[in-house]
Amino acid sequence: MARALQKLEFKPGEADAVLEAMETISGAADGWINLLPGVDSDNAPTQPTGLAALLSSRVPGAVMATWTPETRTRRGLQGASIGLLHTAGRFAARQLAGLGTPVPEGWIVRQDNPRRGLIVVAALDAPNTEVLDWIIAAGTALCTLDTSGSWRADIYLPKVPS
DSSP: OBOOEEEEEEOTTOOHHHHHHHHHHHHHTOOEEEEEEEEOGGGOOOOOOHHHHHHOOSOTTOOEEEEEOOEEETTEEEOOEEEEEOSSOSOHHHHHHHTTOOOOTTOEEEEEETTTEEEEEOOTTOOHHHHHHHHHHHHHHHOOSOEEEEEEEEEEOOOBOO
């Protein structure tokens, strides 16, 4: 089975293609989306080289969010999962609250680790538009680089027979 990858750029508020992909992935219960804020090329950090490149897990200041659809677990149906890989350090959920972008009420913080990131499970009734808006707001708040205002979505669509 093959999985198609679709890459697109979008601006917050103009994310219809991303929302459509979220619906497709949710309906199939297969696939995920990585979301990255656009970074101004003049302010992009240089990539580490040598030993630093081997030991460094990510680009300083960069943020990457991953969205996966709701899933059925041993405990029942679980809302969409959002992972935020960031360089903001400890207590990202607390930092987001201080920045005016708290984890929405009814959502569950599964992990808040400075090396492995923040993992949040959305409420089952949270619409994809609300989830995507929060991802963009949280990603923007945790990104320490100057952003361009656009975002990139790497959409890993459901597998299809090859």
